[in-house]
Amino acid sequence: MGTGEVQACIALWDECGLLVPHNNPQEDIALFQAAPSARVLVAQLDEKIVGTVCVGHDGHRGWLYYLAVSLAHRHQGIAKALLNRAEEWLSAQAIRKVQLMIRPDNQSVAAFYQKQGYQLTPRAVMAKWLSKGADSSASSGSTDYLNTTITYLEMTSTPGFTDTELKLPEDCQLRQANKLPPSFYRYLYNTVGEPWLWWERRILSDDELEAILHESGHEVHVLYRGGVPAGFGELERKQDGSVELAYFGLLPDFIGQALGPIFLKSIVQLAWQATATKTLKVNTCNLDHPRALALYQSVGFSTTSRETRRIINPRSLGLFNKV
Incomplete structure (x- = not known):
């Protein structure tokens, strides 16, 4: 040349x-x-x-x-x-x-x-x-970064909630979604997670996402209120008896209706239904809802460790609308 x-x-x-x-x-x-x-x-x-x-x-x-x-x-x-x-x-x-x-x-x-x-x-x-x-x-060009503190929590025995603690409002139903299509999952994940910058599942192709959703031991439980989706909880059961609460949250329109605590308790109860369950784990960070950590602790999770990471701001990757 x-x-x-x-x-x-x-x-x-x-x-x-x-x-x-x-x-x-x-x-x-x-x-x-x-x-x-x-x-x-x-x-x-x-x-x-x-x-x-x-x-x-x-x-x-x-x-x-x-x-x-x-x-x-x-x-x-x-x-x-x-x-x-x-x-x-x-x-x-x-x-x-x-x-x-x-x-x-x-x-x-x-x-x-x-x-x-x-x-x-x-x-x-x-x-x-x-x-x-x-x-x-x-x-890094125009990329900016965020410092995020991640808190890891776990529960080592069933908390033994009463029927009253698990009673959802009459217009609410909690259903497990079987063979959940990626399009519906994306609606739940993107809508619930956008305020808290959930990005990991946004970058997956439909095939990659479907492989996760249909994997053995993977469960997605959807909360409905008045017949429309209000939130979801996602469980990943491992062969060693541990269960991870991978994602949990309410759609923005349903935050502030006192659904969070009873919904979380219902998901925790489902996680412990399997006799093989030994531990239930979850993590949250300072980008999540300000009351997320306190909510997890209130239903029986205990903090095991914390770490601080510097991550690329997902907004700089074009994954979210700029604010």
Whole structure:
């Protein structure tokens, strides 16, 4: 690739908003060209570069970088053709899996990759700058972070609630949802969890979510009031006899109706119905409802440990409406 072609690629990446201060595009191209396990693939029209993709592998996984198509030539199948060519090259190198990373401020491209068969794969990506003078904070771009304190709690014996403590209002029903479809689960999870920034299940594909929901020992119990969903509790039963209350909460319209304590007691009672249950665990954090910790403690959970984590603000990932 000559100097003119290198500059054309860089100009294209600049047009597409792919350039960031902490990456030198000329050095990136030089590295791709020098490495036997990497290629720079381009699409040309009338001898002009209108699309690029950089592809490489580490002998185990393939990686994609700088997939770009000029604004004037989009929606013509160029990106898909480049992607297919990169995948073919990796397959010829006996690479079985290809991955890519999307910056938080570039989430709009995710839909394109999903149409090509790519799926979100939740992982914690860790990095360290090895070159002197590299600005490690620059890579975060517009991403911001939150410090969250997580409290872990458990219950080691059934609390023995009375019938009166478990009596729901007459217009309420608690039902276990069998073979819950992802669409209905997303409604419950997203609506209950949005005020508290529940994000982990939002990034899962329908197939990944369905696999969790239909797993043996997994239970979702939905609270209805007046015939409409008011909240849900999600239990995960483990083979060692432990049960985790993975998610619990009310839809915003039903908060403040004195449903929380009796609903939680009902879920706890269901968790202990199985004779194999040895412990019931739950965790909450300072992003949850302000009274969540006190509520768990009031029904018999005891704190076992706490930890503080610095996490990416889920709002900066485009998963929630900005406030």
